[in-house]
Amino acid sequence: MKINRERLEHPNPQFVRKKWWDLCGTWDFAFDFEECGIKERWFDGREFPEKIQVPFVYQSSLSGVAAEQDCEVVWYKREFGADKKDGKRLLLHFEAVDYLATVWINGNFVGRHEGGFVPFVLDITEFAATGENTVVVRVEDRTSCRQPLGKQSWKSENFLCWYTRTTGIWRDVWMEEVPETYIGEFYVTPDLGHSCVEIEAYISEADKEGELTVEVRFGEELVNRVVQKVKDGKCRMVLDVSSNNPDFRVECWSPETPHLYELKLRYKDLENEDEVESYFGMRRIHAENGAIYLNNKEFYQKLVLNQGYYGDGLMTPPSVDWLVEDVEKMKAFGFNGVRMHQKIEDNRFAYLCDCCGLVMWAEMPSTYAFDRLAGERVMHEVGKLVKKHYNNPSVIVWTLFNESWGVNEILEDKRQQNFVDSLFQFVKSMDSTRLVIGNDGWEHARTDILSIHDYSYDSPYNERYGKLGGHANGVLSKTSLRKNYADGYAYQGEPVIISECGGIAFAGEVDALDSWGYGDRPKDAAEVIARFERVIKGIASFESVCGFCYTQLTDVEQEINGLLDHGHNYKFEPGKIREILDSSKKGGFKFA
Template sequence: MIRLIIWEMKALNNMTNQPRSEYPRPDFERAEWLNLNGVWNFEFDDENAGEEQRWYRGKEFSKEIVVPFCYQSELSGIAGREMHEYLWYEREFEIPESFAGKKVLLYFGAVDYAAKVWINGEYAGKHQGGYVPFKFDITGSIRPGKNRLTVKAEDRYECTQPRGKQYWKENPDRCWYTATSGIWQTVWLEAVGGLYVDKLRITPDIDRKTVLTEIFLNREPENAELTVVVDYKGQEKKKITAGIDRRIFKLTIDMAEEDYIDEIHYWKPETPNLYDVRFTVKEDGIRSDEFKSYFGMRKISVKGDFILLNNSPYYQKLILDQGYWPESLLTPPSDRAIIHDIEMTKKMGFNGARKHQKIEDPRYYYWADKLGLLVWGEMPAAYDFSIEETQNITTEMIEFVNRDYNHPCIVAWVPLNESWGVRNIYTDRTQQDFAKSLYYILRSMDKTRLISTNDGWEQVESDICGIHDYEAWSGEFNEKYHDKEQMLTGSVNNWRLLYAEGTEYGGQPILVSEYGGIAFESEDSGNWGYNGTVVDENSFFERFGDITGAIKNTPYIRGYCYTQLTDVMQEINGLLTADRKPKVDIEAIRKVNEVK
C-alpha cells in the first residue's frame, strides 16, 4: 500500500498534477509560482547527527515521502506512528524560465515545529513555529539547471511549544491525537521584482464605507507607485494609482454605495459577498510586483451584551471542528475535502465553526470566506507554563494574525482554551498577566474582531464570556442558568469557576462555546464522548434537541458551539464519522438549529 502511494504520486508529478496542487494562500496570490509538493527523499535522524555530518551537502536518503503530508499519515506513503524528533527532507527542482532576472522566494506553508533550510548546500535560514508560514529569499543560492533543497525538521515531544491536540506520547489518549511532525503544508516558489510587497492588510469599515489597504514592502521604495483595482463580480468599481513614499504605505479606498437606493454588498454567512482586488507595484515605471486578493465588507462588534454582525444582532450557531482527517491528520487531503466540511456544516444549520486548537490551512479560511461561514481562530495550546511557553505562544499567535488578518470569515480570536498551559490561572497573577498580555497584543494588532481570552472558564480580560458546559439534559441546565447573576459568580461545571480571582463579569455577550459531545454506543472501551452514550438516532435527537433547545431558550445566551463536527480517532462524539459520513439525518439537525 505504501509503495503504491509513492508510485501513484510519482505518476501524478510526471503529469504535473501534484498533491495539494492549488495555490496555497488565495488572499495573496501571485501568478508566477512553482509548486514543490510531491515525492521527496526522506530520512529519520534519531541520533540528531545529520547536521554534524553535513547531510545538506549530499547524502543518499533511504526513504521517500509525499509532501505535504506528515510521516505519521497514510498519504505520506510512510504511515509511521512511532516517535521521531528529527527529520530530513530533500528534493531537486529547476527554476522556470519565466523567473529569470527576478528574485526567487521559497515558501513553506507550515513545518512542525522548527525547520532549517539549505539550498545547494548553502544555509538559507531557520524558523520556529509549527502552524505558521515562513519564507526565504534564495536568489543568491540558486543556479541554472537543477538545484537541491534540503530541510531539517525538529519536532520534540515536549509541551512548551504550541501543540494543540497533538499528543506528546506515542499513542493517542482522551481527546488528544496523533502528532503531525515536519512539513505538513505546501512548499512553493514565487518570482518577484526587486521591490515587492512582503505583507498586506485590508481593513473594511462599513460605517465609513471605506477600505484601508496597508502594504509592507521589502525595502524603502524609490520612484515607485501603487495601483489598486477593485472589482465586484467581474465589474470594475474602483481604480486608484498613488505614489509610494515609504516602506509601510497606507491607502484608503472609498466604497460608497453604487447608487442612492442599494446598499454596499455586505459579507455575512447568508450572502458572502466578496470584492476582488488587484495590486500592482511599479518602480521607475517598470512593474516590480503584482498579485491579487479580496475582501468582504463585514463588521463584528458588541452592543450591550449582544454580538452584532454588520450592526445587526446575530446569533452564532457554531460547530467545534478539530480539522483532522484519517488519511492525512492535520493536513486537509484535498481542496474538495475542505469544501465538503464547510458545506456539511452549513447543511446542518450551523453558521460558523470554532476551529479548535488548530491554526487551519489558509484554504479553509478562503473557502469559509467564499461559501459564508463564521470562524473563531484559536491558538493551539502549549501545556508546560514557563518563559519558553509564553514566548512560543506569543510569537506564533502574532504570526497567525499576520497571516490571516484579511479573512472576513474570522470574527474572533481565542488565544487560550480552558486554562490549558495556564493551569493555575485562577490565583496565579503571573499566568493572569500572561493571558491579559495576549488579549492586549491581539487588540493592538486587530481592532476589528472579538477576543475570548481563556475560553471556557477562569476568564480574565475578554470581549466574550465563553462557557463550556456539557450538561446532558435541559432540567439540570435550566436549574443552573435560570438565575444569571448566580450562575456568573459560580461554577457551571462543578470544578472550575467562570472568572479568575480578581476578575468579574463585565456585561460581555454570553455564549455556551462548548456543549453536547454526544457519542453513540461503541464496543471499544477506549472510545468516548461526554455524559455517557446514546444507542440510536431517536435517543440522539431526544438529547440533542433537549439541550440545544434549553440553550436557545435562555434569553441572555447569544450563541452556542456544539462539540463536534467529526469523530477524531478515539473521540467519537462527531455528527459525522471520521471519514465524513453522517451518523444521523442532517436535515433533522438543521431543524433543531433553526427552531427559535
C-alpha cells in the first residue's frame, strides 16, 4: 500500500474533510509564574512577551523559548482568520495539550479539557467572527503522580528511564468547517469470517432526519455502496466487501500484505451535506490454545519498543518525515510490529503503520500513584485512547498498565486488582475485537496475554521458558524477579510474549559516562550484534513463547538502548539486524 502524502499531511488521516486549516506555527507565549493570569484577564487582549513554535513545548529547544526554570502555568495566543457562513460551523481541534487546557475565543470562554495525551475538539462558531479572531489557551500542568505522565519525570531532574517534562501544546492545532449537522464520529469493525464490515456512525444532532451513504472501494473497484436512514443520531450498517478480484474474496491486511480499502461517508438531510474520507483494513486478531492468530494464521510477533521521543522535539517530531523514516527503518530492520510505550502516538504514525504493515500495541501512559482521582483520570484517557485508534487495523493490542506503575501494590491489594480488571472489562466493552493486557510485564490480573519483561542474556535464560507448566505462576524473569501473576490469579493458558528484552546499552563514539541502560556495556558494535543474536535466537527457540519486543528503537535522552541514535540515525547496519530476525520463526508457504 502506497502512502498518500496528501492524507499524511492531515492531522487525522482516518477522518479527512476537504476544508481544514493548520494553526501550527508562531504563537505568542507567556509564563504565569504567579498564576495571576485569570484574575488579570490575560485572555482578553493582553500582550504576551514571548514567541513559541507550536506544537513544540517550551522545554524543547525547537520551541524557540529559552526557559530558565520550570513553570506550571503557561499561556498561548494567536490570530486566525475565519469566514463565517450561514449553515456552517467551525470546529477547533487540539491533538494533545498537557495537561489542563482552557480556551477562549475573542475573550469568550469556549471550553476546558483535562488529559495530556488525547485529542479534543471545541465548537467555536458562536464566538468567532468573519475576519480576524484571537484564540487564547491557558495550560496548567502540575506533573503530579496522580495524572497520566508516561515517561515524564515527576522529579526535578531526569532519572533512570524517565525524561524531560512536557508542558503545554505538543501536537497539532487545526480548524475545520462543517455543516450545521455533521458526522461526529464513526467506527469500523471488520468481520473477516463473513467477508463484511460493520459501520457505526454518529451524527452531531440526534433529532435530524437524514440518510448516510457509505461507499467502499479497493483501488479503482467500487466494492459496495449502501444508503441507510439515520435514526436518533446514529446509523449502523453491515457491508459485504467480498469480490472476485482478490485471490480469496477479500483483500486482507497483514504485515506482508497491508491492503487498505478506501471508505467514504456522506451524510445528507434537507439542509446539510457532509462528507468524510477514510480507510480500513480487513483483519482478525485472536488468541487460542496459547497462540496468537492474525487472519486465522499463527502469528509470531517480532516487535520493537518505541517511546516516541524525537531529540530536540521531545515527544513531538520535527516533521512528519521523521515518522515516515521511523516506520521505514523498523521495516528495514525486519520487525513486523511496534510497541508504543507509555505514549499515545500521533494519528499519522498509526496511518503509516496501517500503510506499511506494522502491527502496533497501543499503550496507556501511567500515573504513579493510586487513588480515586488518579483512577478517574486514567479511565478518561483510556476511553479516548480506544476511540482514537479503533479504526486503525495495525492496532492489535491495548496495554492498560506497565510494570505495576500506578498500581504498585497490585500483587496483594484487591482494590488495585479490581481497578485493573474493571479497565480490562471497560476496554472489552468498547472493543471486543482486540487483545487486552491489564498490567504488562509482571503481576498480571485479567489479561489476554502473559507478557513478561526479561533482560537476561545468559544461557539459562534459554531454558526457563522451555516448558511452562506450573512455572508460569511463579517467577520466570531473572531480571525483574517478580511473580507473573498477582495473588488470586493464575495462568489460564494465555499466549506468552516476552514484551521487553534486550535493552543493550551502547553509545558508540559518544561519551556515555552519564548514560543509562541495561546490563554490562559491550565494548563495540560487533559485541552488540552478537548479544542481540543470542537474545533473539534464544527466545525463538522457546516453543511456549509466541513473540518478543526488543528494547528499543531509539536512544532517548540519558537512555542509550536504541538501535537508532538520538537523531534517529542507524547505530548498526540494518541488514545484520534483519538477518538475525529473519533467521528465526519463519513459516508459511514458499512460492518459486
